[in-house]
Amino acid sequence: MAVSSASVSLPSYPDSDYAEIFVVRHGKTAWNSEGRVQGQADIELSESGRKQAVAVTNRLSSEPKIGAIYSSDLQRAFETAQIIAVKCGGLEVVKDLDLRERHMGDLQGLRYCELSKTNPIGYEALVSKDEDRELPGGGESSVQLFERCKSALLRIGRKHKGERAVVVTHGACIETLYKWANAKGSYAGKIDNASVAVFVLCGEDNWTLKMWGDIPWPSFPSMTIPIPVLHNPSFSNQLVTNSPHPDYAEIVVVRHGETAWNATAKIQGHLDVELNENGREQAAVVADRLSREAKASVIYSSDLQRAFETAQIIASKCGGLEVVKDSELRERNLGDLQGHVYHEIAKTNPIAYKAFISKNEDEEIPGGGESLVQLFDRSTSALLRIGLKHKGERVVVVTHGGFIRALYKWACPNGRPGKVLNTSVSVFHLYGEDKWTLKVWSDVSHLSKTRFLESGFGGDRNSG
Numbered sequence: 001m002a003v004s005s006a007s008v009s010l011p012s013y014p015d016s017d018y019a020e021i022f023v024v025r026h027g028k029t030a031w032n033s034e035g036r037v038q039g040q041a042d043i044e045l046s047e048s049g050r051k052q053a054v055a056v057t058n059r060l061s062s063e064p065k066i067g068a069i070y071s072s073d074l075q076r077a078f079e080t081a082q083i084i085a086v087k088c089g090g091l092e093v094v095k096d097l098d099l100r101e102r103h104m105g106d107l108q109g110l111r112y113c114e115l116s117k118t119n120p121i122g123y124e125a126l127v128s129k130d131e132d133r134e135l136p137g138g139g140e141s142s143v144q145l146f147e148r149c150k151s152a153l154l155r156i157g158r159k160h161k162g163e164r165a166v167v168v169t170h171g172a173c174i175e176t177l178y179k180w181a182n183a184k185g186s187y188a189g190k191i192d193n194a195s196v197a198v199f200v201l202c203g204e205d206n207w208t209l210k211m212w213g214d215i216p217w218p219s220f221p222s223m224t225i226p227i228p229v230l231h232n233p234s235f236s237n238q239l240v241t242n243s244p245h246p247d248y249a250e251i252v253v254v255r256h257g258e259t260a261w262n263a264t265a266k267i268q269g270h271l272d273v274e275l276n277e278n279g280r281e282q283a284a285v286v287a288d289r290l291s292r293e294a295k296a297s298v299i300y301s302s303d304l305q306r307a308f309e310t311a312q313i314i315a316s317k318c319g320g321l322e323v324v325k326d327s328e329l330r331e332r333n334l335g336d337l338q339g340h341v342y343h344e345i346a347k348t349n350p351i352a353y354k355a356f357i358s359k360n361e362d363e364e365i366p367g368g369g370e371s372l373v374q375l376f377d378r379s380t381s382a383l384l385r386i387g388l389k390h391k392g393e394r395v396v397v398v399t400h401g402g403f404i405r406a407l408y409k410w411a412c413p414n415g416r417p418g419k420v421l422n423t424s425v426s427v428f429h430l431y432g433e434d435k436w437t438l439k440v441w442s443d444v445s446h447l448s449k450t451r452f453l454e455s456g457f458g459g460d461r462n463s464g
Contacts, residue, residue, distance in 0.1 A: 018202040019157040020164045020210075022060060024084070025171055026077040027052040028193040035112050038170075039104030039139070044075045052194035053083040059196065060166060061087040067163035070156055072099040072170060080194070081168040088166070098152035101170035105139025142176070149173045150180050157201030178212065208416050212439055246392040250439075251383060251428045252296065253407065254314070254398045256307040257282040258422045265342045268400075269334035269369070274305045279422065282447065283310040286423040287317035289446035294394050298322055300386055301398040302329040310423070311398040318396075328382040331400035335369025372406075379406035387430030404442075411438035423447065 027049030031038050045053065060066065066088045071081035073095040081093045107115060107122045115123040122136050131142035140148075149169075156165055171191045177199065198211040257279025261268050275283065290296065296318060301311035303325040315321045336352045337345055345353045352366045361372040370378075386395060401420045407428065408417040420426075420442055427440040 017161065018200050019160045019162070021153060021157055021160075021199045021201065022063070022066075022164065022166045023153075023174055023177065023197045023199060024056055024060075024080065024166060024168045025174055025191055025193055025195050026072075026074075026080040026168060027056075029076050032193060037104050037107045037110050037112060037115070038076075039101055039108040040074065041108045042075050045079050049076065049193060050079070050083065053080040056080075056194040056196065057084045057087040060084055064164065065089075066091065066166055068094065068156075068160055068165040069168070070094045070096050070099060070165065071168040072101065072173075073097055074100055074170070077168045077170060081166070084166060084168065096152060096156075098148050098155075099167060099169040099173060102145045102172040103135070103138060103140045105135035106137030107135060107139065108137075145172060146176045146180065149176050153177060153199065154201065157199075157207075178209070180207075202416070208418070209412055209438070210441055212437065248429045248431045249387040249390045249392070250294075250394045251387055251390075251430060252290065252293075252394065252396045253383075253404055253426045253428065254286060254290075254310065254396060255401055255404055255420055255422055255424050256302075256304075256310040256398060257286075257313075259306050262422065267334055267337045267340055267342055267345070268306075269331055269338040270304070271338045272305050275309050279306065279310070280313065282423040283313040284317075285446050286310075286425065287314040289425070290314055290396065291317040291319075295319070296321060296396045297390065297393040298324060299396040299398065300324045300326050300329060302331070302400060302403075303327050304330055304400070307398045307400060311396070314396060314398065321396075326382065326386075328378055328385075329397065329399040329403060332375045332402035332406075333365070333368060333370045335365035335367030337365060337367075337369065375402060376406045376409060379403045380410045383407060383410075383428065384430065387428070387436075388432070408438070408441065411436065418442065421447075 027045045029038065029043045029049055030046050031041075031043045032049075033046065069081050069085050069088065069091050071078045071093050077099070078093065078095065085091045085093050104126075105122060106119055107126060110118050115126070119136075122139075125133050125135050125139075131146075134141045134144070153167065156167060174191050174195075174197060178197070196211070197209065200208045200210050202208070257275045259268065259273045259279055260276045261271075261273045263276065263278070299311050299315050299318070299321050301308045301323050307329070308323065308325060311323045315323050334356070336349055337356060340348055345356070349366075352369070355363050355365050355369075361376075364371045364374070383397070386397060404420045404424075404426060405417050407426070408420075411428070421444050423446070424442040424444045425440065425446070426438070426442055429437045429439055431437075
């Protein structure tokens, strides 16, 4: 895999096999500010909501061409969509009733903080774990909301293959889409007004959550990371706060820089291969990026050279932070496949190759290699251990492609991670043993002005 010297540019359209859907929550309303339940009550934007809509418009107008804009027919969403449309080529806004907020029945118009007293029956239904339970007064159940929102997004995605579309909708709708993308119950966190999430829909039922909770309006001191150039179809424009919230740890997960073995498609696994010159340049660029973001308190690294050297380069640029070696952050042990060129292993070691491509996730690779389940358990345990130790802090973890892909599976069990490129950055928020959110996935915006194209990084399941 030779590194190209061509410059990187954003593609004009996604690949024709998928649709890229930017899902935007409407701007703020007076009822949002008052803490009132809106549901399908038709409330207009407040002045601050209109300002938020302008901010998200500026964000979306800087993306490659948007092909369509859909909106809930409720005023607060439709007005947000119209403001976006003006800046995005004057596109028509298509009203879609299926994008409405959850119908909250008798709870609509009441203050959230008073529901348990003012309408205890409705409140009991709202907090019930029975997802088929409808809200009194014609309100929807969680299942009804889920089916409506999921069907709407799939319908839009299938209609706009090869395009980018914007969908302006509501908080509960977006939360249920997150649950669709994270079936094992990860925590969506707060869905702010005018925040942006990006879903990629492939085929009839394959989808990936590529970016979550991007807030394009500064409600707190922040730093904007430039819009990245990513492997299709990933885009993000995260705002990085000066420090994480005390309730969670912010874990910035970085893949090591390129090695000679990455460049020649050799399987590395636990073999200790050093960075090549390209890898050191990549590490310097990601180090510069991280030095301009919110301050990290510590850097953890796999003890393998390619990761540890990347971590040291980052540390030198980030105030000389300590680098803590952690062998649990190593790449997957690939046993007898290590050291072989990937495209030759079907012939050179057919038994190990068969184990490697097996759909049995408990199957270990011959020669002491790990199964996918073993890798998953090790990766998630390591990240949880670090996150629980550093609540309220920002931490950098430098590790490997297979390890990071396992974390994606943890966050998005039904999604497809695509390539995890050398020095790509992913951000996880860990709230506790079972509450976590994937905030940024595989961002390589820092490499957009370098000569490194995607084809030069490796980054699929074979490269380590």
